[in-house]
Amino acid sequence: MRIGELAAAAGTTTKTLRFYEEAGLLPQTERAANGYRDYGPEALSRLDFIRRGRVAGLTLAQIREVIDIRDAGDAPCHHVYQLLTARLVDIDRQIADLDALRAALIQRRDQAGEADPSSCPPDTVCRYV
Amino acid sequence: MRIGELAAAAGTTTKTLRFYEEAGLLPQTERAANGYRDYGPEALSRLDFIRRGRVAGLTLAQIREVIDIRDAGDAPCHHVYQLLTARLVDIDRQIADLDALRAALIQRRDQAGEADPSSCPPDTVCRYV
DNA sequence: ATGGACCTTCCAGTTCAGGGGAAGGTCAAC
DNA sequence: GTTGACCTTCCCCTGAACTGGAAGGTCCAT
Numbered sequence: 001m002r003i004g005e006l007a008a009a010a011g012t013t014t015k016t017l018r019f020y021e022e023a024g025l026l027p028q029t030e031r032a033a034n035g036y037r038d039y040g041p042e043a044l045s046r047l048d049f050i051r052r053g054r055v056a057g058l059t060l061a062q063i064r065e066v067i068d069i070r071d072a073g074d075a076p077c078h079h080v081y082q083l084l085t086a087r088l089v090d091i092d093r094q095i096a097d098l099d100a101l102r103a104a105l106i107q108r109r110d111q112a113g114e115a116d117p118s119s120c121p122p123d124t125v126c127r128y129v
Numbered sequence: 130m131r132i133g134e135l136a137a138a139a140g141t142t143t144k145t146l147r148f149y150e151e152a153g154l155l156p157q158t159e160r161a162a163n164g165y166r167d168y169g170p171e172a173l174s175r176l177d178f179i180r181r182g183r184v185a186g187l188t189l190a191q192i193r194e195v196i197d198i199r200d201a202g203d204a205p206c207h208h209v210y211q212l213l214t215a216r217l218v219d220i221d222r223q224i225a226d227l228d229a230l231r232a233a234l235i236q237r238r239d240q241a242g243e244a245d246p247s248s249c250p251p252d253t254v255c256r257y258v
Numbered sequence: 259a260t261g262g263a264c265c266t267t268c269c270a271g272t273t274c275a276g277g278g279g280a281a282g283g284t285c286a287a288c
Numbered sequence: 289g290t291t292g293a294c295c296t297t298c299c300c301c302t303g304a305a306c307t308g309g310a311a312g313g314t315c316c317a318t
Binding site: 013015016023034035054059060 | 307314
Binding site: 045046049052053055056057058066067070074075076077078080081084085087088091092094095098099101102104105106108109112113115117120124125126128129 | 174175178181182184185186187195196199203204205206207209210213214216217220221223224227228230231233234235237238241242244246249253254255257258
């Protein structure tokens with residue numbers, strides 16, 4: 001499979017695939033006699049893994065860690081568990097932050113919407129933010 | 130007030146203040162005879178405004194829009210209302226996305242945690258991500 | 259034999275909000 | 289008179305994950 005076919009099959013671009021190879025997420029593949037990269041079908045499942053990891057909010061560096069463990073011959077289950085746990089802690093914090101921000105913004109927005117612009121004190125930019 | 134004093138009072142750095150000036154968020158201030166910037170106390174309230182806007186999740190570009198309206202002599206209430214409304218729409222989407230992601234991650238994580246590593250199929254990197 | 263669709267490498271740029279550090283001017287204290 | 293803490297401009301760097309484009313090689317059909 002050439003790089004363009006693989007990119008199309010994975011729903012990405014050739015640029016991204018070369019970037020992933022450079023970043024160590026895709027192995028350096030065989031080259032055909034003309035120098036073209038030649039991928040086997042396992043490249044597609046690896047790209048699917050990368051995509052799922054990205055959807056889960058993992059960074060490419062984290063995804064690479066998992067891949068490296070796998071490539072070293074070990075099962076990455078435990079590492080994945082820890083990674084996902086850390087990600088969940090982070091998500092919970094993000095959600096709490098956004099909830100608080102949302103409440104604050106609603107209050108400020110509604111004040112700004114009801115305000116008489118002529119009552120706006122000129123010594124500040126906007127008292128509602 | 131010199132730039133270092135202002136930075137300390139605002140809880141930021143001189144680098145940031147020069148960057149804000151460059152970005153049009155702080156006006157080009159008076160200079161003392163020696164070329165040093167000389168700020169009045171209104172600079173501090175403007176910096177507070179910028180900080181509050183940042184906390185509200187506005188970009189520097191959006192904060193600058195509000196400042197420009199104010200500097201043009203208009204009350205920015207209406208613009209602020211729209212900005213905050215758009216930001217709220219965005220926050221609601223972010224929260225919904227994170228909630229969905231959280232549920233999915235919990236499921237995957239718990240599967241990965243219970244998995245027997247030896248049952249890990251070697252043809253994929255990790256079936257739990 | 260030539261056009262277009264591929265592929266290769268390499269270099270540079272994008273966004274966002276600053277940070278690092280050089281080279282030099284200024285000021286107050288000791 | 290010299291240290292040390294300020295200040296100035298200038299240019300490049302960061303991180304994340306790509307994206308754009310140039311210059312050139314290859315393959316297939318017409």
